[in-house]
Amino acid sequence: MxxxxxxxxxxxLLLPEVREFLCKVLDVFGNPSSVHAVGEESRELLEIARENTAGLLGVDPECVFFNSCATEGNNTVIFGVAGERRKGNLIISSVEHKSVSKPAHVLARRGIELREVRVDRNGVVDLEDLERLIDGDTILVSVMYVSNEFGTVQPVEEIAKICGEKGVPFHTDAVQAIGKVELRLEGVSFATFSGHKFHGPKGVGLLYASAPLKPLIHGGGQERGMRSGTENLYGILAMSKALEIIFERxxxxxxxxxxxxxxxxxxxxxxxxxxxxxxxxxxxxxxxxxxxxxxxxxxxxxxxxxxxxxxxxxxxxxxxxxxxxxxxxxxxxxxxxxxxxxxxxxxxxxxxxxxxxxxxxxxxxxx
Ligand SMILES: Cc1ncc(COP(=O)(O)O)c(C=O)c1O
Known part of the structure; x- marks a missing residue:
């Protein structure tokens, strides 16, 4: 059938050009952390992918961290901002993906107050409600860029402005935004992406972090200590290629x-x-x-x-x-x-x- x-x-599905590129880079096997020449070649490719990705997103390469998916990115942001805290409040919208709402509920069980911003009939957040909810104890505002369920685009620029004025970090889950809407990350502290949502491979994602975060995964100190674990290099290279094609067209x-x-x-x-x-x-x-x-x-x-x-x-x-x-x-x-x-x-x-x-x-x- x-x-x-x-x-x-x-x-x-992978774009045909991404598939072709991925097949080519499957032979790049060096560990970017190895000090020998094979490792160095992989490290160079990894850094080229980071520069390329950062250039496309219009951000500093220092703020780009590769990881496994947006679920990991969202968990990293939510737990990473909270750190050891057991007080304060966290604001999310009432239509977030489970990879944001579930870690937020884990923090709520730990003592952090969870506040949900109201949305209207289209799933768009109510900015007045958001302003009302933010106070001196707010540790983070997290509102998705584009709804994975309804496609609704959130007023990310206005939210970034409100958060900026109040001095509160702002995270946006931008998984469904890439290649669908013009991406603006000014004023955004953290943004999360996943390769397989824009015709790239699965098992690779990207976290944009312009503010300090406590890492979720500890170990060999890869990704400048933010995300230990040997990098999924071919995944990263293919994701970077997919991003390039998506932005080009x-x-x-x-x-x-x-x-x-x-x-x-x-x-x-x-x-x-x-x-x-x-x-x-x-x-x-x-x-x-x-x-x-x-x-x-x-x-x-x-x-x-x-x-x-x-x-x-x-x-x-x-x-x-x-x-x-x-x-x-x-x-x-x-x-x-x-x-x-x-x-x-x-x-x-x-x-x-x-x-x-x-x-x-x-x-x-x-x-
Ligand atoms: C808005 C949104 N956030 C996060 C995710 C999680 O992405 P991943 O499964 O790649 O971790 C998805 C996947 O459906 C999503 O649509």
């Missing part, structure tokens, strides 16, 4: 993704006028379209579509055989019934218009 992959927010890519998403939404709404697109009228990633369907649970729809060859994702979890409404949609003011019926379709650079048309046809056949 033919398969159509519209779950690019979960992970993406940014406008073309965004317009391509927008065309796919808009074609999908327009034809879907024509076929199913009762369907609702979350965050349709606010700044949104061109790669994500979350639909609340008029019937069935999101969970059932994902399973039925998978049987037909269409891969997508549902934000509702299943616990003890019962489907639970998406908690973020509830926080955004949707009813429990609506929050059960959401399905996310996410587009990548390797999808085609023809696939989108076929996807809509398959969805239509369920209703």
């Amino acid at each position: 033919r398969r159509i992959y519209l779950d690019n927010a979960a992970t993406t 940014f406008e073309e890519n965004v317009s391509r993704l927008e065309t796919l998403r808009d074609r999908f939404e327009d034809t879907l709404l024509e076929a199913l006028p009762d369907a609702v697109i979350v965050g349709k009228n606010v700044p949104r990633s061109p790669a994500i379209s979350t639909v609340i369907f008029p019937k069935f649970t999101g969970w059932d729809i994902v399973r039925m579509l998978s049987e037909k060859g269409l891969m997508c994702s549902s934000g509702s979890a299943c616990s003890s055989g019962e489907v639970i409404p998406n908690p973020h949609l509830l926080a955004m003011g949707y009813s429990p019934e609506e929050a059960l019926r959401a399905v996310r379709f996410s587009f990548g650079l390797l999808n085609t218009e023809e696939e989108v048309d076929e996807a809509v046809r398959l969805i239509r056949s369920l209703f």
Whole structure:
């Protein structure tokens, strides 16, 4: 059966050029920490990748730390800012990815007060609420750049400004932003990324840190002591290559993704006028379209579509055989019934218009 992959927010296929590059660098086996010539060659390549990445992100290479994924990056930031502290408060939005909200809850069990900023019906944080929540004991504000569930873009520049004025470090989980929206890191203290979300390899990520952090992983002192463990060099090189291609063709890519998403939404709404697109009228990633369907649970729809060859994702979890409404949609003011019926379709650079048309046809056949 033919398969159509519209779950690019979960992970993406390697771009053909990245795949080719990765195959070439698989023979680079030296340990960048070794003092001999083989190690030195690897070290040079590692530093070129760091300079390249920093240049693309417009940041100082000294602030770039390679790691394994965004989950590691998010944990590093949250635990790294808290250090040994057992007092103070941490502010996150109510729609964060679990790799931010779960470590935040661990800190809450340790005595740090967890405060959640309200979001509106589109999942956008309420800036007045944020200002109200920040006080002299706030250790960190963490708000994602782009929602992995709805594609909503957060007002990162305004949040950075508020945090700057109040002297509070600001972290943004920018996993879903790369290649989808113009990235602005001015005023951002920490940002986290993951290679496999932008057509790079899995198992490699990147942390931008412009303020001190206590490391999460201790050992050989790699990454200037911030992240011990032998670097995943070929992963890092291939991620850097993917980033380069994504930035080089940014406008073309965004317009391509927008065309796919808009074609999908327009034809879907024509076929199913009762369907609702979350965050349709606010700044949104061109790669994500979350639909609340008029019937069935999101969970059932994902399973039925998978049987037909269409891969997508549902934000509702299943616990003890019962489907639970998406908690973020509830926080955004949707009813429990609506929050059960959401399905996310996410587009990548390797999808085609023809696939989108076929996807809509398959969805239509369920209703
Ligand atoms: C917004 C966001 N943050 C963090 C992550 C975690 O990324 P990784 O699985 O690469 O650690 C994801 C992955 O879905 C994500 O979408």
